[in-house]
Amino acid sequence: MNLRYSLQVVMVNSADSSESSISSRTAYKVVFFLGLVSLFGDIVYEGARGLIPSFFLYLGASATIVGIVTGLGELVGYTGRLAGGFLADLSKRYWLFIFIGYGLIAALPSMPLSLIAGGWLLAAILIIAERFGKGFRAPARDAIIASVSSxxxxxxxxxxxxxxDQLGAVTGPLLVAGIMAYTQENYAVSFGVLFIPYLILMCVLTLTYFSIRDIEAKSSKKYTIKGPMTRPLAMYITGVFLNSLGLIPASLILYKAGLIAKGYEWLVPAVYALIQLIDAPSALAAGFVYDKIGLSVLFVPFFLTILISPVLFSENTLAIVFAASILYGIVLGMIESTYRAAIADLAPPKYRGTAYGVFYTALGLGSLLSGAIYGLMMDLKFGVGQVLVYVVIIEALALALLASAIKNLKESSK
Known part of the structure; x- marks a missing residue:
């Protein structure tokens, strides 16, 4: 993966000077409104995602299929971020990409169609369609946040x-869990109800656009970037790829919950709500710590990743599922806050959208391979010792790359 930019231009109007012209009040306004949009978006798609693993189990899919489909969805979403980030930077039409991306969330409330025809294959197509939309909206949104975040x-x-984001991510699965319990595990109704928050989402997004549409991602017209600064970025993204390769997907945690809680499928989205409930304070706390100590905070989620899959494979009890969910929620919160923040600090301002796209693609590829590997391990009933050997080797390599990235960054800044 070559992230070296061959640009040698004299700096005239830097992105930093553009960013410094934005007031703190405006910056908070942008973060607030885009956060509000994400809140309603998460009610819909995280609510649906809390149901997907048990829904696939209901449709007769194996753990390997669930791991591959959800992993492929993440890869499509993250690869879409590479294209979406590049096109957003090129066209400067950040809001267009945001609207297209959020519009495609409608695929998830449409999941009951797979009960009529197509089975889990149609459900997989709808999942991938929504993830493609995520690929379009996320880099454009992150680039706007990054432009005011300094x-x-x-x-x-x-x-x-x-x-x-996580307030919605907790509300969505809890809403779906309540509907599943009330309707006695009626998947059609539980998915269909999500059309209501989807319509609210599109209204909020439209209001948000008219409130802050003058805010666009700022970038410099001329700048210079030294070669060594790209090396930490390459090491960091490669380390994140390996970290995601060792991180068992949430979909397989939920799949195991579905196997254990048969007859009480409403517990599956409730477990997902627990993950999101832990994710929210983890993201906020990690973000503040990141501003104090920088990239070093990332050693925490890299180490915690080593524990999650061995814990999940140790026993077939709901207590173990809950323990794995708590650990996963901590790591997920740090992925969504500090992992993203690191890209804003490591990437050249003009190419942040593209850098986020590359970063998300690495995450997606790792998620696809992780889903396939852990899904197969689950179907073949691998023991905790075998799982532990795999994750320790992968995360040791990831930690070594993270340490090297931090070391190179310090050396290049001298």
Whole structure:
């Protein structure tokens, strides 16, 4: 993966000077409104995602299929971010990409169609369609947040945004769990009800656009970037790829919950709500810590990743599922805040959208491979020792790359 930019231009109007012209009040306004949009978006798509693993189990899919489909969805979403980030930077039509991306969330409330025809294959197509939309909206949104974040702190800006995001991510699965319990596990009704918050989402997004549409991602017209500064970025993104390769997907945690809680499928989205409930304060706290100590805070989620899959594979009890969910929620919160904030600090301002796209693509590829590997391990009933050997080797490599990235960054800044 070559992230070296071959640009040698004299700096005239830097992105930093553009960013410094934005007031703190404006920066908070942008983060607040985009956080509000993400809140309603998460009610819909996180609510649906809390149901997907048990829904696939209901449709007769194996753990391997669930791991591959959800992993492929993440890869499509993250690869779409590479294209979406590049096109957003090129066209400067950030809001267009945001509207297209959020519009495609409608695919998830449409999941009951797979009960009529197509089975889990149609459901997989709808999942991938929504993830494609995520690929379009996320880099454009993150680039706008990054352009104003220097006034209030990168970690704080992304942490606050992620906190709003996670409020919706907790509300959505809890809403779906309640509907599943009330309707006695009626998937059609549980998915269909999500059309209501989807319509609210599109109204809020339209109001948000008219409130802050003058805010666009700022970038410099002329700048210079030294070669060594790209090396930490490459090491960091490669380390994140390996970290995601060792991180068992949430979909498989939920799939195991579905196997254990048969007859009480409403517990599956409730477990997902627990993950999101832990994610929210983790994201906010990690964002503030990141602003204090920088990239070093990332050693925490890299180490915690080693524990999650061995814990999940240790026993077939709901208590173990809850324990794995708590650990996963902590790591997820840090991925969504500090992992993203690090890109804003490591990437050249003019190419932040593209850098986020590359970063998300690495995450997606790792998620696809992780889903396939852990899904197969689950179907073949691998023991905890075998799982532990795999994750320790992968995360040791990831930690080594993270340490090297931090070391190279310090050396290049001297």
């Amino acid at each position: 006034k209030i702190g990168r970690g704080k800006a992304f942490g606050i945004h992620e906190f709003f």
